[in-house]
Amino acid sequence: MTARRHVAAALALALAGCGSGGGSSSQVPAPPSARTAIKHVVVIIQENRSVDNLFNGFPGADTVASGPTSSGVTRPLATVPLAEPYDVGHGHLDFVAAFNGGLMNGFDQERTSGPAPAYAAYGLVRRSDVEPYWQLAQQFTLTDRTFASNSGPSYASHQYLIAGQSNRVAENPHLAKGTPAQADAWGCDSAPGSTTVLLGPGGESPGPFPCFDYPTLGDELDAAGVSWAYYAPAYGSVNAGFKWSAYDAIKHVRYGPAWTGNVISPETTVLSDVASGRLRAVSWVAPNANDSDHAGLNDGSGPQWVASVVSAIGASKYWNDTVVFVLWDDWGGWYDHVSPPQLDTMGLGFRVPLIVVSPYARRGYVSHVQHEFGSVLRFIESVYGVPQLAASDARADDLSDCFDFAQPVRPFAALRVPARRANARLRPASLAAPDY
Secondary structure, eight states, X not given: OHHHHHHHHHHHHHHHHHOSTTTGGGSOOOOOOHHHHOOEEEEEEEOSOOHHHHSTTOTTSOOOSEEEOTTSOEEEOEEEOSSOSSEEXXXXXXXXXXXXXXXXXXXXXXXXXXXXXXTTTXXXXXXXXXXXXXXXXXXXXXXXXXXXXSSSOHHHHHHXXXXXXXXXXXXXXXXXXXXXXXXXXXXTTSOTTOBOEEEETTEEEEOOOSOBOOOOHHHHHHHTTOOEEEEOOOTTOTTOOSOOOGGGGBHHHHTSTHHHHTEESSTTHHHHHHHTTOOOSEEEEOOOSTTSOOTXXXXXXXHHHHHHHHHHHHTSTTGGXXXXXXXXXXXXXXXXXXXXXXOBTTBOOOBOOEEEESTTBOTTEEEOSOEEHHHHHHHHHHHHTOOOOSHHHHHSOOOGGGBOTTSOOOOOOOOOOXXXXXXXXXXXXXXXXXXX
8 A cells, every 4th residue: 555655646746747738848848950950051162172182181081192093103192272273174074084983093084274284183282271171170060971963063063052953964064166255154144055965874965055944942942931042253243253153044043033032142242141130041152263262263262251251150140040061062173082972874973071060060070971962952951841852862861960959059269260362363264164
């Protein structure tokens, strides 16, 4: 009887602890997650760097200091400045040559532009040139297994970052013969007669004018009532280099209200939008040529540009509920030793750096989990409850290993950043070829 009274008393205490409201308060609160903690996502898209090139020697990251050539010779990676005066080929055909069936020894067979030295692809950037990137990686999360979802250059890569596909376009669009060299071939604003190159099981084939109408993440966000913006240089603006404005290739955006409401130029407007409280829920930020990190185009100011955007967010009211993804849109032709898994006709492409910046990002963590551009989309889709768009985001993970949403929100620590350089350098005429 005494034992029964103890049990009854224990049950009474347990029931009393449940409170009112039908016992709902007895439920264990759900652990914090991306969907409950994150209200803003910013994707900063830089240009053309591999992991071995930009983060060589970073503690815990998988990098090497030399690589094999097609002749069987092992070449040390030469230390090069970020603002090299030459470019290394990074189109689909350059990928095929460098990948060499998985042997990863054909980087010396890639094309070059400008005064490129022999074995130009075998280079690593001086840490002093990119110190802000290293600081961000040390404070937050760096991934060393993020692969581009496609094998080719910027046009297709940027499409994968807004739509999870490129409509099988593998190369940058080509200008029609006889078109002035200063004309652009990028999207719906391309010079008349511009064409694309499609990739299929049989290789490359001629494609249509680069103006398409497939669904994008912006369309899904609109349907869900979620605000978004794509910040990019204005078409034809000084120092724009090439457009890098992905939504220019989406017909219903280019010729619809989103072009003036969601595609914002110049790209520096993101800084004033953060300061004035106008940051959208999802933002993409593309640089101008000087700030891009693109070999042969940049003036070395890319790390300062990225740091200015991240620092503005870090000092704002948005910091506590924001994730900033800093990534590079393709490998830029630079040597990388990790063979990318081949998941479909389009890719995966070579590794690119991805830095995850957030009060919830794991501190000083290097992720060795396989990610791709579709992983960034998958994260955004999981935060805002919208479906997957295409094969890349459907198969990708959501970068969950990069976060700890149970950890206390930590304040943003100021970066030690040198003064930003003046944007004075223009794209050399020698790099006018459509390989960017």
